[in-house]
Amino acid sequence: MVIVGHKREREELSGLLSRDGLSLSFSGKEGTGKKLVALSFLRELLGISESDDIRKNPDLFLIEKEDEMIKADDIRALINFSGIKSYLGGKKAVLIDNAENMNKNAQNALLKILEEPPKGEFIILITKDFEELLPTIRSRVTNIRFQDLKDEEMREIFPNITEEILSVADGSAKKADSFIHADTKVMNAFAKNVILSTGDAFLEGKEISYVNLIIYTEYTQKILSDMILERSGGEPKLALSKYLNEHYDFSIDYLIEKSRRLDKTAKLYAGNYNKKLLLANLLF
Numbered sequence: 001m002v003i004v005g006h007k008r009e010r011e012e013l014s015g016l017l018s019r020d021g022l023s024l025s026f027s028g029k030e031g032t033g034k035k036l037v038a039l040s041f042l043r044e045l046l047g048i049s050e051s052d053d054i055r056k057n058p059d060l061f062l063i064e065k066e067d068e069m070i071k072a073d074d075i076r077a078l079i080n081f082s083g084i085k086s087y088l089g090g091k092k093a094v095l096i097d098n099a100e101n102m103n104k105n106a107q108n109a110l111l112k113i114l115e116e117p118p119k120g121e122f123i124i125l126i127t128k129d130f131e132e133l134l135p136t137i138r139s140r141v142t143n144i145r146f147q148d149l150k151d152e153e154m155r156e157i158f159p160n161i162t163e164e165i166l167s168v169a170d171g172s173a174k175k176a177d178s179f180i181h182a183d184t185k186v187m188n189a190f191a192k193n194v195i196l197s198t199g200d201a202f203l204e205g206k207e208i209s210y211v212n213l214i215i216y217t218e219y220t221q222k223i224l225s226d227m228i229l230e231r232s233g234g235e236p237k238l239a240l241s242k243y244l245n246e247h248y249d250f251s252i253d254y255l256i257e258k259s260r261r262l263d264k265t266a267k268l269y270a271g272n273y274n275k276k277l278l279l280a281n282l283l284f
Helices: 007-014 034-046 072-082 104-115 151-157 163-169 173-181 184-196 199-203 210-231 239-247 252-268 275-282
Strands: 022-027 060-064 092-097 121-127 142-145
Touching: 007 034, 007 142, 022 034, 034 092, 034 121, 060 072, 072 092, 072 104, 151 163, 151 173, 163 173, 163 210, 173 210, 184 210, 184 239, 184 252, 210 239, 210 252
Parallel strands: 022 121, 022 142, 060 092, 092 121
Antiparallel strands: none
């Protein structure tokens, strides 16, 4: 497993391997390598080789729910796991991915074990928004903050990455990968039509998955921010934003309102993409 960047975070974790149990959280932007580093750390902690499937190790309990809510029943299963001795006679570990998806009952059910992990057990919460966790959770974990990947690290992961994708990926390998594999023509057309409020003709007869909708929406927000930057005297980075500012006389207030509405729409229809409702909210 090759891990790019995060030297500071990995060195900090190496110093924790000798501990006899600990509650940790890994926080930072989505796609910055938190889970990759966590799994690498747990392989070393539990003595799992690269050739073995870490998810089949009996001394590791995983909760991986990307879009589902993590409920108290999930935490009760975790607590049951924690009450059992190590199958292999060594340390044990718990990993909760997307920990911000825990509802309040689940977080409250986790408090006691976070405060006093069983001997030899490491608990890791992975979250893209540390502040979404209850204060009582945050106070019981040692938080390791993952910084955005640097441009040179992104180039190491994606040797052919363009400067435009670097500028819109925000130091996230996951975002960069999404933009690299997106249909550039459709993405640019989506952004242009949303900003010009001509989305009906563009979307007619086209199917856009929810995953692509998120990518296109993020890209459109970057275009809007770049246009506002140029209108405010800054230097734009994206070709489409330069083109739109050259050919259309948008006010800064219009662009800000369009960005606000786009953000509201993306949150409103997260996980429940409805084309007509989306357009109604995107267009003035």
